[in-house]
Amino acid sequence: MPNRYPGIELATRIVMKNLGIELVDMEGASCCPAPGAFGPADLFTWRVLGARNLSIAEKKGVDVLTVCNGCYKTLYEVNQDLKSDPELRERVNEVLRPLGYEYNGTIRVRHIAEYLHRDYGVEKLRGAVKKPLEGIKVAVHYGCHLMRPKLRRELGDSERPHLLEDIIEATGAECVEYKDMMICCGAGGGVRSYDLALSLTLTHTKIKNATEAGADCMVNVCPFCHLQLDRGQAELKEQWGVYYGLPILHYSQLLGLAMGIPPKMLGFEAHYVPVDSFLEKLKGII
């Protein structure tokens, strides 16, 4: 997120400040590391580096908040694995202790979407919206690792969830149903870097279906999905000669607009698909 879409970082920082939630930086944190793109290289190392990141937050005595499904999967599941398996925790700590880190299992890992939904509350969120995005049609993209695997989450049904719809509709926007809404963006599991053309087939399906359903934009909660859905449209144009131009927004950016934060502070210039037409639609609102 900070190295490709800094606008998502800034939007998150501003939005959370406005909601009265203090964010604390995890100085010296590394990549989570990526569950699908890094994990298969060695699952033990994946857990060691994940635990190192968790220990930084533990030292500060704060829970971890992510704005990314991939980080959520890694940090949530590593936390879960190490909390429940003392032997594994010890093996991980044997690597970390000489480096000045120790995992103790004292904190929780949260995703901004489920945090806002379950802890902050949808009604309160609606109250924080200054410019309701009325008339805006949003295609929801959950991504995979927020809700799945459901047996390793506590967020309920992953087939027809409503968690994101609830917090998106709190902004005043309307969610539109589209075919294959719950499928992957195509990027996960390292597929984007393993076989770009293959990954783009899923991206195309999603973007096409959302466009046909009349969406004004697609909202995600993961910078990696964001990259695939946004840059992927430029790649589809280049490689397949098809272009949809569907603006892609991270939820923090959408909420930012609804809170009246000027678009120029939301980092849209890093986007491959221009959001100008979308902002044009918001003209009377923001």
Next chain:
Amino acid sequence: MSELEQMEEKPTQRAVFEVIRSSEFDPEFAKVVASSGADEIVQCFQCGTCTGSCPMGRVSAIRTRQIIRMAVLGLKKVLATDELWHCTTCGTCYDRCPRDLKVTEAIVVMRMLAVREGHIPPNLARIVGYVYQYGHAVPINEEIRNLRKKLGLSELPPTTHSYPQALESVQKAMKATSIYETVVERGKPDRG
């Protein structure tokens, strides 16, 4: 000509009847898969819900049920297949498995075993190399540095990018496990 012979005449059907000889079964491999975190897949009753649910299966030759079956039988050649790397780990098969088997996790375990056998996709080596070198799978670039400054963010995020000592601890951790030797070193020629 019997019905079976007629079907075998059609080239498209031939692959369906690929003969697998029991001499190809490697019980040791099946044990390694089981002991590496995919022990429960022996319970798979081959219903095919995974394959039917797989979004990538619509566009790729990946057949999740087949991957699981090959692992259970001890068919080590599954590790050399391209399709093993087509899974986006979306978890739909895991969520829909009537036996609640951790299907997606089993695939990741098999990828890890493939890496240990030397089947290291260049992209995996590159990403692990980036994490070793920068602490990030996606390191910063000049353009984003400028955008961060323009937005009023710190030019570098408060991560390993800003703390060299923290990066060093990541590198030491990676050297303390097997990953440096198996992936970073071996993967180097492919890094671009």
